Amino acid sequence: MGLIGEFFGYMAGILTAICFMPQTIKTIRTKDVKGLSLTSYFIYTIGILCWVVYGFFIHSVPMILFNTISVIFAGSILYIIFIEGRKNEKN
Amino acid sequence: MGLIGEFFGYMAGILTAICFMPQTIKTIRTKDVKGLSLTSYFIYTIGILCWVVYGFFIHSVPMILFNTISVIFAGSILYIIFIEGRKNEKN
Numbered sequence: 123m124g125l126i127g128e129f130f131g132y133m134a135g136i137l138t139a140i141c142f143m144p145q146t147i148k149t150i151r152t153k154d155v156k157g158l159s160l161t162s163y164f165i166y167t168i169g170i171l172c173w174v175v176y177g178f179f180i181h182s183v184p185m186i187l188f189n190t191i192s193v194i195f196a197g198s199i200l201y202i203i204f205i206e207g208r209k210n211e212k213n
Numbered sequence: 214m215g216l217i218g219e220f221f222g223y224m225a226g227i228l229t230a231i232c233f234m235p236q237t238i239k240t241i242r243t244k245d246v247k248g249l250s251l252t253s254y255f256i257y258t259i260g261i262l263c264w265v266v267y268g269f270f271i272h273s274v275p276m277i278l279f280n281t282i283s284v285i286f287a288g289s290i291l292y293i294i295f296i297e298g299r300k301n302e303k304n
Contacts (some may be wrong), residue, residue, distance in 0.1 A: 127270030137260030157245035162236035169228030179218030
């Protein structure tokens, strides 16, 4: 594959692992979940969990590692959308 | 790897490919981008584009296909956040 291919693989892994960190920070700070789709973050979290499981099947440490980081951010956003949504229902 | 492993791989691919479809529909409908992180969707879009490129390097049709679908949704959301953000700046 060569170095350039490896570079794109690692860039892809790192970027998609950390991409929802700014969204997580923003959502924790503002609690503004009105524009966020609960369904999307639910499917996304389940999807990444499947990547983690698949990583165990193919014995890929980077796949397990990168996707575990993603799950933390996606799960946090999902949790806040759920909690804030319930608060708004009560009010 | 067996059927169960394959199952998780395909589930992961399909779910992470389509996960931002509900978010795209919601954002197009409501134009509510206040709670969305431009930085996150920017990093996410670049990250998935790297997966597409990596898919070409390792000759993986599913990787190219699934991530191209993701790019369409992520790119659409990114575009709306950018456009709506500029509108709000002008007002």
